[in-house]
Amino acid sequence: MTDKSLSRRRLVSMSDVSVEDVQKIMTATSAMKEVSERDIKKIPVLRGKTVINLFMEPSTRTRTSFEIAGKRLSADVVNISASGSSVSKGESLKDMVNNLTAMKPDLIVLRSPFSGAPYIVSKWIACPVVNAGDGRHEHPSQSLLDLFTILEAKKSFDKLNISIIGDILNSRVARSNMLIMRKLGINITVCGPATLLPKYIENMADRVTTSLKEAVTGADVVMMLRIQSERLNEKKFPNLREYSKLYCLTSDTLKHAAKGVIVMHPGPINRGVEISPEVADGPWSVILDQVTNGVAVRMAILYLLLGGGLQETN
Amino acid sequence: MTDKSLSRRRLVSMSDVSVEDVQKIMTATSAMKEVSERDIKKIPVLRGKTVINLFMEPSTRTRTSFEIAGKRLSADVVNISASGSSVSKGESLKDMVNNLTAMKPDLIVLRSPFSGAPYIVSKWIACPVVNAGDGRHEHPSQSLLDLFTILEAKKSFDKLNISIIGDILNSRVARSNMLIMRKLGINITVCGPATLLPKYIENMADRVTTSLKEAVTGADVVMMLRIQSERLNEKKFPNLREYSKLYCLTSDTLKHAAKGVIVMHPGPINRGVEISPEVADGPWSVILDQVTNGVAVRMAILYLLLGGGLQETN
Amino acid sequence: MTDKSLSRRRLVSMSDVSVEDVQKIMTATSAMKEVSERDIKKIPVLRGKTVINLFMEPSTRTRTSFEIAGKRLSADVVNISASGSSVSKGESLKDMVNNLTAMKPDLIVLRSPFSGAPYIVSKWIACPVVNAGDGRHEHPSQSLLDLFTILEAKKSFDKLNISIIGDILNSRVARSNMLIMRKLGINITVCGPATLLPKYIENMADRVTTSLKEAVTGADVVMMLRIQSERLNEKKFPNLREYSKLYCLTSDTLKHAAKGVIVMHPGPINRGVEISPEVADGPWSVILDQVTNGVAVRMAILYLLLGGGLQETN
Numbered sequence: 001m002t003d004k005s006l007s008r009r010r011l012v013s014m015s016d017v018s019v020e021d022v023q024k025i026m027t028a029t030s031a032m033k034e035v036s037e038r039d040i041k042k043i044p045v046l047r048g049k050t051v052i053n054l055f056m057e058p059s060t061r062t063r064t065s066f067e068i069a070g071k072r073l074s075a076d077v078v079n080i081s082a083s084g085s086s087v088s089k090g091e092s093l094k095d096m097v098n099n100l101t102a103m104k105p106d107l108i109v110l111r112s113p114f115s116g117a118p119y120i121v122s123k124w125i126a127c128p129v130v131n132a133g134d135g136r137h138e139h140p141s142q143s144l145l146d147l148f149t150i151l152e153a154k155k156s157f158d159k160l161n162i163s164i165i166g167d168i169l170n171s172r173v174a175r176s177n178m179l180i181m182r183k184l185g186i187n188i189t190v191c192g193p194a195t196l197l198p199k200y201i202e203n204m205a206d207r208v209t210t211s212l213k214e215a216v217t218g219a220d221v222v223m224m225l226r227i228q229s230e231r232l233n234e235k236k237f238p239n240l241r242e243y244s245k246l247y248c249l250t251s252d253t254l255k256h257a258a259k260g261v262i263v264m265h266p267g268p269i270n271r272g273v274e275i276s277p278e279v280a281d282g283p284w285s286v287i288l289d290q291v292t293n294g295v296a297v298r299m300a301i302l303y304l305l306l307g308g309g310l311q312e313t314n
Numbered sequence: 315m316t317d318k319s320l321s322r323r324r325l326v327s328m329s330d331v332s333v334e335d336v337q338k339i340m341t342a343t344s345a346m347k348e349v350s351e352r353d354i355k356k357i358p359v360l361r362g363k364t365v366i367n368l369f370m371e372p373s374t375r376t377r378t379s380f381e382i383a384g385k386r387l388s389a390d391v392v393n394i395s396a397s398g399s400s401v402s403k404g405e406s407l408k409d410m411v412n413n414l415t416a417m418k419p420d421l422i423v424l425r426s427p428f429s430g431a432p433y434i435v436s437k438w439i440a441c442p443v444v445n446a447g448d449g450r451h452e453h454p455s456q457s458l459l460d461l462f463t464i465l466e467a468k469k470s471f472d473k474l475n476i477s478i479i480g481d482i483l484n485s486r487v488a489r490s491n492m493l494i495m496r497k498l499g500i501n502i503t504v505c506g507p508a509t510l511l512p513k514y515i516e517n518m519a520d521r522v523t524t525s526l527k528e529a530v531t532g533a534d535v536v537m538m539l540r541i542q543s544e545r546l547n548e549k550k551f552p553n554l555r556e557y558s559k560l561y562c563l564t565s566d567t568l569k570h571a572a573k574g575v576i577v578m579h580p581g582p583i584n585r586g587v588e589i590s591p592e593v594a595d596g597p598w599s600v601i602l603d604q605v606t607n608g609v610a611v612r613m614a615i616l617y618l619l620l621g622g623g624l625q626e627t628n
Numbered sequence: 629m630t631d632k633s634l635s636r637r638r639l640v641s642m643s644d645v646s647v648e649d650v651q652k653i654m655t656a657t658s659a660m661k662e663v664s665e666r667d668i669k670k671i672p673v674l675r676g677k678t679v680i681n682l683f684m685e686p687s688t689r690t691r692t693s694f695e696i697a698g699k700r701l702s703a704d705v706v707n708i709s710a711s712g713s714s715v716s717k718g719e720s721l722k723d724m725v726n727n728l729t730a731m732k733p734d735l736i737v738l739r740s741p742f743s744g745a746p747y748i749v750s751k752w753i754a755c756p757v758v759n760a761g762d763g764r765h766e767h768p769s770q771s772l773l774d775l776f777t778i779l780e781a782k783k784s785f786d787k788l789n790i791s792i793i794g795d796i797l798n799s800r801v802a803r804s805n806m807l808i809m810r811k812l813g814i815n816i817t818v819c820g821p822a823t824l825l826p827k828y829i830e831n832m833a834d835r836v837t838t839s840l841k842e843a844v845t846g847a848d849v850v851m852m853l854r855i856q857s858e859r860l861n862e863k864k865f866p867n868l869r870e871y872s873k874l875y876c877l878t879s880d881t882l883k884h885a886a887k888g889v890i891v892m893h894p895g896p897i898n899r900g901v902e903i904s905p906e907v908a909d910g911p912w913s914v915i916l917d918q919v920t921n922g923v924a925v926r927m928a929i930l931y932l933l934l935g936g937g938l939q940e941t942n
Contacts, residue, residue, distance in 0.1 A: 351677070
């Protein structure tokens, strides 16, 4: 491992995950997926390790996915949610995290509403940190499960055409994916209303368009993003009906995609807003595969950071 | 197993639990109860199985009972409460459940405020579903622990006289019990104010009365139901004081019962409202036995649906 | 064991913990601390035991500490928080606890806003009870981790000078420590604004002062208490700025302490209110050692009450 991320025993940003890291994680994920298909879905590799799931934002699916991943590796998993936490008593994040670290966990999974929090935390503490989503910034484990799901369907990343569609501005999923996909040789198109495209987006993508049809045309992978209704009051677009008229992915639009196109979504989906039910449930959809692969990729991440023979090298 | 419920690997309604199923569950519960009395209260039969406790309504006792049951069988138990869930992000129940199922749990325990939700969910997913209470509909694991507690005290169900007393209209406990008890040869009396008796109740019970004394007279088993103060604003009865004057079970009233009568309550009890303290804590009371048996019956349910050699037959 | 607390299989007040008990717990804590430093932080001594963490008040650190402690001993740990509990359905504490006990847990850890609740509960139920903080009353596991941390630094309790500084009136930590420290031969100074000193405090301490400098002078151990901003509206002191001007521990004030002084705080700390950042993070500080030792001392408590050969003797 020559990569700066995993060798530093953290996974906070896809910007410091290398192509070699991705290969290593994909291989480990395959092995872990096989464990979840067994009758006895448990291996003892992390027995006696303590994994803290520190969730400062609500999240059923990501928390559950990490919890199941940890338990299938026989780790002891401790969930902490912000609502019941000492943050409400005015404690700083630094003191809170230092305190948790003093209890000698082996790894902390951190979901935070603040962009950059997992990075800062990884600087403060010696214990490995996994970013489970930080504000509008990154969501690396989601990106890695996306990559695994793409690889399962397409066998290779090289020269694949992916279109990432929706609220690019606020999407940590889009950001993490754009950071790694270019390194992997994937051609990235981003698409959304102009108000939901970040400045300088052309530096992160190969093509930028506001036309859904243009984005979908020729795509091997269409990745729809979630419209967060909590952002609606920011007036970035008129209303959900207007949005869906222009950007809801339907089977009609999908006809312009490449043969064998797959449709992805990080969930939870808004049916009829960014994705039509017949697409979400159709043969193109790998949305539930993403969820299944999420457990496996998180098992791989925990294993590689804790039990997989990775050493701290700097 | 010829029964349509367990052989379909779900427990959603007592209407599809057969007499043979009850016998099988009672036998397994006896064995499981013995485990909870050991010094080491754990057997490895569900090692490597993932049980999701999905509670869309708050419930300390039922969630804890299922959690302890799962852990004593060595399963990995993952709790999800509605408050921290993606339902608050507008996800449909179907998408939420499909997502959880994609994480390959072995069984989902579902508590829902919506009548019928566990049934619908069991149609959507292949994973076994256990109904832990759905709206005003059913609560089959409670019914089974009631049956086990009755059997412990009375040795047989045949020709027993049971009186179920209180808010019959809203009680999922009463409904589940009425559905199975008639099949078992138990004579059912239901009793409550006329406003809390459902229409056509005479089709579900052998006798209907609004008189507490009449209901208790000759009863082998008196099952009191909880008055849910959250229903008070529905104006089904004047107030708690009026209710308790007519329907609170006291030791005086109990004198009319059969010799060796037992008193049951699904909890949590409202002392002095539907049951007097001297009855709740008296020699007739098997209320805490019900709780103890609840863990054992839930261990039996998990075991039979997952590890007990039951096969999917249709 | 001749002590009335541990031999009664409860830890509810330091008033019934003897000097011999402390010695026994300190020895066990040393062994448990070593477990948390291993690569595989888990020993099977409480396998098959069920520990219920019943938290009627929010607490990240104490709940997490007990949860990790239980899991490192291989117990099954079940968390119950008040918010999701049947207390909101009007159930009495007695009924709730009796119900939990009927599920045959091996030990209940209880955090309660009500002073005396763990004592009363320990009278109601046969199952061992550990007080994890009750109102303004006591916090014995915190006191024991404080003692272990002092012993690590100072090797002996005899004739040590400790100054406990801050909101003595409301501090369960101060109360528990004062109760045991006098038995151990520690000289206790308490210090705080007069409005935050309880009546008859001179019966519990060797010296009482309202001067921070006087309290710190010659101290071997300075234990700062948390100012609970939720008490601010009680008007016990003008405001936080006034308080910190007089009672915030700075490195300047610390110069008056004995050589090798250590600074303690039960956390969460209010930086700049009761303790300055350079003191909290300085070489005197053993605040994070307290947290580390908290897991070890709680492992020792669970072990001694459950697995350590202690027998019920009365």
